[in-house]
Amino acid sequence: MKQLDAQSEALIAPIDQDAMLADAQAWSAINTGTANLDGLAKQAGVLADAFAALPGDVELVDPTPVSAIAADGSEFEKPHGQHLIARIRPDAERRLLFTGHMDTVFPKDHSFQEQTWLDDDTLNGPGLADMKGGIAVFLHALKAFERSDVADQIGYDVLLNSDEETGSLASAPLIEQMAQGKYAALTYEPSALPDGTLAHARGGSGNYSLTITGKSAHAGRNPQDGRNAIVAAAAIVLGLKELQTEDCPINPAKIEGGAANNVVPDHAVLRFNIRPKSPDAAAAFEAALASLIGETQQAHEVTIHQHGGISRPPKPVDRKAQRLFDLVRDCGASLGQTIGWQSTGGVCDGNNIADCGVPVVDTMGVRGGAIHSPDEFMIVSSLRERAALSALVIHRLASGEEL
Numbered sequence: 368m369k370q371l372d373a374q375s376e377a378l379i380a381p382i383d384q385d386a387m388l389a390d391a392q393a394w395s396a397i398n399t400g401t402a403n404l405d406g407l408a409k410q411a412g413v414l415a416d417a418f419a420a421l422p423g424d425v426e427l428v429d430p431t432p433v434s435a436i437a438a439d440g441s442e443f444e445k446p447h448g449q450h451l452i453a454r455i456r457p458d459a460e461r462r463l464l465f466t467g468h469m470d471t472v473f474p475k476d477h478s479f480q481e482q483t484w485l486d487d488d489t490l491n492g493p494g495l496a497d498m499k500g501g502i503a504v505f506l507h508a509l510k511a512f513e514r515s516d517v518a519d520q521i522g523y524d525v526l527l528n529s530d531e532e533t534g535s536l537a538s539a540p541l542i543e544q545m546a547q548g549k550y551a552a553l554t555y556e557p558s559a560l561p562d563g564t565l566a567h568a569r570g571g572s573g574n575y576s577l578t579i580t581g582k583s584a585h586a587g588r589n590p591q592d593g594r595n596a597i598v599a600a601a602a603i604v605l606g607l608k609e610l611q612t613e614d615c616p617i618n619p620a621k622i623e624g625g626a627a628n629n630v631v632p633d634h635a636v637l638r639f640n641i642r643p644k645s646p647d648a649a650a651a652f653e654a655a656l657a658s659l660i661g662e663t664q665q666a667h668e669v670t671i672h673q674h675g676g677i678s679r680p681p682k683p684v685d686r687k688a689q690r691l692f693d694l695v696r697d698c699g700a701s702l703g704q705t706i707g708w709q710s711t712g713g714v715c716d717g718n719n720i721a722d723c724g725v726p727v728v729d730t731m732g733v734r735g736g737a738i739h740s741p742d743e744f745m746i747v748s749s750l751r752e753r754a755a756l757s758a759l760v761i762h763r764l765a766s767g768e769e770l
């Protein structure tokens with residue numbers, strides 16, 4: 368391993384592993400399932416105090432209203448928690464964006480709430496890897512960076528949203544707004560593999576609910592007068608499977624609705640997910656879906672209402688984004704860390720940021736694994752390791768590194 372230069376040594380020296388662990392543990396102890404608004408409010412308050420250590424204003428922002436479709440086809444509003452933002456030196460010419468999420472996939476009545484040491488360096492607990500440990504990584508990286516001589520060379524915004532785990536529908540406009548004009552972005556999802564491998568290109572994701580309204584009739588007396596919504600929903604499911612390509616997996620997930628056995632059903636809700644791998648595949652699917660809906664309405668004499676769509680655009684890695692990956696790899700090498708990357712089918716806020724044309728590496732958080740399960744773990748020593756990596760990357764970007 369190359370000797371780290373004195374400047375980099377001084378930069379990372381203040382990063383305090385024990386303080387980072389204390390933060391991650393305290394934050395993991397607060398349940399922040401995406402629907403737990405009390406827990407999220409408590410977490411936002413604690414994080415606002417922590418991020419007040421940075422030289423900028425911290426603000427809590429109301430979520431964008433989000434509606435969903437109930438099983439009976441009615442639209443209802445889904446409540447969400449507030450998001451936290453901080454702006455540091457907003458007038459700087461070169462500005463960066465740092466993002467993370469404070470919610471987890473574990474509701475407040477889930478059995479997984481406690482932390483358990485698996486060995487000296489492995490801590491099991493809700494949200495430790497995904498991504499409260501990641502929030503500690505960038506908070507402490509930024510605190511160290513603020514002590515450096517080039518801190519005033521850049522400005523940056525911080526965004527901690529409350530709804531990433533359900534697709535960031537209540538924060539997507541805020542993400543887009545905060546990505547505007549940024550030179551680069553770093554997002555603190557855990558590494559793609561426990562060895563620190565980063566997620567590279569990502570596919571996209573879309574969730575749809577189609578409400579199908581037919582006409583009810585007696586199943587024996589006048590079935591010819593009925594328009595069967597379940598049959599139309601089934602026709603769409605088969606049509607969707609015909610549309611599936613290698614570049615766009617489609618998963619019909621649920622059909623709700625129907626009626627008694629002696630009634631032609633006039634109501635169904637069909638839900639499905641798509642995973643387009645490229646912007647072209649996403650556009651082609653949306654056009655084909657519009658045709659499929661039109662044809663089915665005609666053939667089955669039903670009306671179909673579409674709710675939802677592509678909420679995570681595919682994230683290809685363009686030239687500037689690749690240079691950001693290269694910069695992270697180079698900074699890792701000078702710290703004795705081997706950083707690789709691989710493509711993934713998973714999605715995150717990095718998809719939304721990349722869609723704004725901003726280069727992003729979105730797995731800068733801790734090393735860990737088994738996320739979204741009660742086996743979720745964080746490799747504890749990766750807290751300081753990954754904060755040092757981030758501090759170096761930020762320092763290089765503040766020192767004029769071009770992407």
Ligand SMILES: [Zn+2]
Pocket residue numbers: 468497498531556557
């Ligand atoms: Zn996450």
